[in-house]
Amino acid sequence: EAGVAQSPRYKIIEKRQSVAFWCNPISGHATLYWYQQILGQGPKLLIQFQNNGVVDDSQLPKDRFSAERLKGVDSTLKIQPAKLEDSAVYLCASSLDAGGFAEQYFGPGTRLTVT
Amino acid sequence: SQQGEEDPQALSIQEGENATMNCSYKTSINNLQWYRQNSGRGLVHLILIRSNEREKHSGRLRVTLDTSKKSSSLLITASRAADTASYFCATDAWGQGAQKLVFGQGTRLTINP
Numbered sequence: 001e002a003g004v005a006q007s008p009r010y011k012i013i014e015k016r017q018s019v020a021f022w023c024n025p026i027s028g029h030a031t032l033y034w035y036q037q038i039l040g041q042g043p044k045l046l047i048q049f050q051n052n053g054v055v056d057d058s059q060l061p062k063d064r065f066s067a068e069r070l071k072g073v074d075s076t077l078k079i080q081p082a083k084l085e086d087s088a089v090y091l092c093a094s095s096l097d098a099g100g101f102a103e104q105y106f107g108p109g110t111r112l113t114v115t
Numbered sequence: 116s117q118q119g120e121e122d123p124q125a126l127s128i129q130e131g132e133n134a135t136m137n138c139s140y141k142t143s144i145n146n147l148q149w150y151r152q153n154s155g156r157g158l159v160h161l162i163l164i165r166s167n168e169r170e171k172h173s174g175r176l177r178v179t180l181d182t183s184k185k186s187s188s189l190l191i192t193a194s195r196a197a198d199t200a201s202y203f204c205a206t207d208a209w210g211q212g213a214q215k216l217v218f219g220q221g222t223r224l225t226i227n228p
Contacts, residue, residue, distance in 0.1 A: 033215075042203050042218030043158070055213040091158065098213050101146055101165075106158040 002026065004107035006092050012113045018080035021110045025073070025094030032069055033104065034077050035091040043091055049075065050098050082114045119147075119204040119219030127225040134191045136222040138204030139184075145207050147180060147187050148216065153200035161189075161202075191224075199226045 005024040013019050025032050030051050035043035046065065048056040051072040060067070064083070069075040079086055089109040095102035122137045138147070146165045152158040164171045164180045164187065171178045177190040191198055201223050205216040 040220075042205075042220050044218070045215050048213060048215055050213065056215055093158075101163070101207070101214075103148070103160045103163065104216065105160070108157050 004092055004094055004105055006090075006107035006110055008110055009108060010111050010113075012115065013082055015084055015114050016081040018078065019082055019112065020076050020078045021090050021092075021112075023075045023077070023092030023107060025075070025092070026105055029094035029096055029105070030072070031095045031098045031102065032075050033093040033095075034067055034075070035093065037089045037091055037109070039088070046077070048098070055098065079112075082112075084114050087112060087114045119206050119217065121202070121204055121219045121222040123222060124220065125223045125225070127227060128194060130194060130196055130226050130228050132194055134194050134198070134224055134226075136189045136202050136224070138187045138189070138219055140187075140204075140206045141185065142208070144182075145214075147178075147207075148205045149176075149178060149187075149189050150203045150205060150218070151200045152203065152221070158203075194224075194226045196226050196228055198224060200224060 007022050032049045034046045036046050037043045046060045047067045049069040052069045067077045089111050091109045092107045093104040095104045119138045119140045148163045149161040150158050162173050162178050164178050175192045180187045201221040203218045203221045205218045207214050208217045
């Protein structure tokens with residue numbers, strides 16, 4: 001079974017530039033998550049999709065971050081404009097079901113460096 | 116908002132020894148999960164324990180849960196170099212409209228040959 005795919009793996013941009021990350025979840029997984037992981041910390045949930053609807057974006061900085069999941073499959077996360085503090089690894093995960101009992105499968109992540 | 120906190124933040128042991136990591140959380144949970152993260156395989160689910168369970172095993176892993184103390188521990192027996200990784204506990208919490216997982220800060224485990 002193919003895992004969660006993410007691209008790019010690495011990205012370096014200057015502050016105030018924009019960047020987009022792409023995620024392809026495991027086939028058949030209805031729930032998709034985007035996490036931000038700052039060095040030395042645990043992942044922090046940014047947004048959770050159930051099929052193509054948002055169920056939780058309470059920790060998404062909506063003035064600069066946006067995300068969409070078209071047709072309930074692939075998803076993109078965009079940052080515009082980027083700030084220095086956005087430097088982190090952005091992880092995409094998917095699960096069969098939503099909720100705390102669901103085992104989440106993570107992609108390799110995109111390491112973003114904002115200079 | 117952070118729910119779980121792991122202790123210690125870093126742990127270094129010799130290969131073959133046992134490693135114990137602890138996780139404390141603040142509010143009632145339905146379940147607790149442990150994940151491992153290393154550079155080779157990324158973040159991987161290890162084990163899930165439900166609130167009505169006290170102990171669970173998976174290979175060399177043993178997880179305990181004490182809901183009265185709001186704490187959990189992960190024991191890795193007979194450690195190997197490949198166990199070098201960061202270990203995170205994650206608890207379920209109600210978010211905006213659904214349950215979500217909230218991860219702790221992690222314990223960085225180093226196994227020395």
